[in-house]
Amino acid sequence: MKLATIDDGSRDGRLVVVSRDGARYFEPEPVATMQQALDAWDETSPALGNLAGEADEGAGASTANVRFLAPLPRAWQWLDGSAYDSHGALMQKAFGLDPIETDAPLMYQGMSHRFLAATDDVPFRDEADGIDFEGEFGVITDDVPMGVSAADALHHIKLVVQINDWSLRVIAPKEMKTGFGWIQAKPACSAAPFAVTPDELGDAWKNGRAHLDLTVRWNGNAFGHANGGAMSVGFHELVAHAAGTRSLCAGTIIGSGTVANRNYDEVGSSCIAEKRGIEIVEQGEPKSRFMRFGDRVFMEARTPDGGLLFGVIDQQVVQA
C-alpha cells in the first residue's frame, strides 16, 4: 500500500491512498490525515488497503494536478541514526577524528515539526554554512512501548520512506563538540512523496533493511547509487534503541543515516561530505564544493522491476 499527503492548505495536509504506479488516488473517509491513520493503524489500515486495491484497478482521481507534501508534513518525532559503519569510518579517517566510543547505535533527535515536500525549494541563509544533502531511507512506527525488543520492534514498522536530511557542514562539527547534538546544523529534512508499507518492497525488505539502490544526482550528474541494505544495525534495532527509556508515539520517523557502502569507488556516495572525505583520503584534500544557491539534487529508489517506489525528490537550493 502506498500512502501520501496532498496539499489542501492545512498544516497537516490531506491523507490519500495512491495506486502502485502513483497515477491515481482516493481521499479516504473518515481518516483525514496520515497522523490519524497511524494513531489507530490497526483500525484504519484495512480500509486503506482496500482503497489501494481499487486505485490499482484504475479507480480514483488522477494525481496529475495534485501537489504532494511530505507524507508527514509535521511529525511528533524524528530520530535519525547513523547506521552505515563505512560512512563513519571514512569520516573519522578523513578528518583524523577519534573513533566514537559507544557500543550503542548512533542516533540524534532531529527537528520534526516540518518536513519539506519533495519538490519544494529549500531555503538556506548562507552558502558559507556548507549546504549538503544526505540521502536516506526511513521508517514510520505506530505506538511503541518502552523497552521493546528488536524482534518485536519489527512489527511496529508500518511504513517505509525516503528522506533527504539537509545538513550544514560548517556548523555541524562545532555543535557536535558541545555534546548537545545539532540544532543549527540540521534544519528541516525533505521527504519523497510516497510512504509505502514494507511489503511493497518485496524481497528488498529483509532483516529490517531496505535493500534498494538510492540513486542520487547533483545538478543532473550521477553522484551515487549506494544500496540501503548495508546498515550495520537494522531499522528494528534502531527502533528498539530509541525506545530504550521512552515509549515512541505513532508517527515516529526513524532514519538510517546517509546511505553508504564500502565500495564507494564503484557506487559513489549519498552526501557531499562523504565525497569530500574520500577526496581527502585519496588526494590529500577535498576537491568538491558544497551546494550553491540554484543547485539541484535528485533522489529516487526503484524496485528490481523498475517501479518508482517513493516517488522522487527533486529540489533546488535557494537563499532564504
Added chain:
Amino acid sequence: MKLATIDDGSRDGRLVVVSRDGARYFEPEPVATMQQALDAWDETSPALGNLAGEADEGAGASTANVRFLAPLPRAWQWLDGSAYDSHGALMQKAFGLDPIETDAPLMYQGMSHRFLAATDDVPFRDEADGIDFEGEFGVITDDVPMGVSAADALHHIKLVVQINDWSLRVIAPKEMKTGFGWIQAKPACSAAPFAVTPDELGDAWKNGRAHLDLTVRWNGNAFGHANGGAMSVGFHELVAHAAGTRSLCAGTIIGSGTVANRNYDEVGSSCIAEKRGIEIVEQGEPKSRFMRFGDRVFMEARTPDGGLLFGVIDQQVVQA
C-alpha cells in the same frame, strides 16, 4: 491569562481557560486544543482573554474534579537550553571536564511527543540509570521566522511554563561523548499544569527571563529555591538561536535548562547532579544518591504576592 489542558481521553486533551487562582475554568469554543490556540494566536487569544476575565470574576466550572494534563501533552518541538552558566561551570569543575568550546547558547533537541502531567507517576526502567529531576522554566512560541532577531523573538514568546526535565545521569555522559546529543538519557519531561502569558509574571518577567524562585523538594525535604532570573542569555536569545537556520512552529517549547544560581550554598540546586557536583568540589566525593522508585519530587514557583503561578509538579518515580 492562564491556560491549561484537561484530560478528555484524547491524545491532545481539551484546552481550558483557568482563573488566576486556578479554581474555575471555561472550555473555549471553537478552539479545542492548546495547539489550535497557538496555531492562530492572534485570532484566538483575545477571546481566551475575555473568558479568563470571566473566570476571575467567579464564573465557569470548578476545577476540583478535573485532571490536568501538561499544557501541551504532545508538542511539535522541544528545545532545551543550558542557560545558567554557574551550573555548567560547577559541573566542569566537579567532573574535571574541559570547558565546552562554543560562543553560542547551549541547546539540544529533546523528545517532544509526550509531556507527562504534573502529578503522573513517572516510569523508569532501572534505578541504576541515575534518575534525576531538573527544575526549569520554559516558554512557548507562536510561529517564528528563520533568522529572527533576539529583540523580535521576545514578541513570539506567548506563554511561560514550568518543567521538570527528567534525566538519566549514568547514560548522559556516554551519549554526550558521541556528539549526537541525548536519546536514552532524556525521556519524557513533566510540566506543571498552567501555562501563563508573560504579563501574569508582572515585574518578574523582564529581559526575557522569569525572575521567580523555583522551589524544589525531594521526598518532602527542601532541596532548592534558585531564582530563574540568573540566565546568562534570555529566552528571547534562546529563541533567536533556535531559529538561526530554521523557522520554529507554533507550539515550540524552549527550556532554560536546570535553574542554578552562583550562591548555591544559600539557595540549593534544582537537580541532584548539581548537588553531587557541589559535594565533589567541597567534600571530595558525591554524597547524595540519585532517585529511587517510590521517591517524590515537588516543584512550584510563586509570585511575590504568594500566587501559585503554574500550579505544582508533585510526582512519584516508579518502575516501568
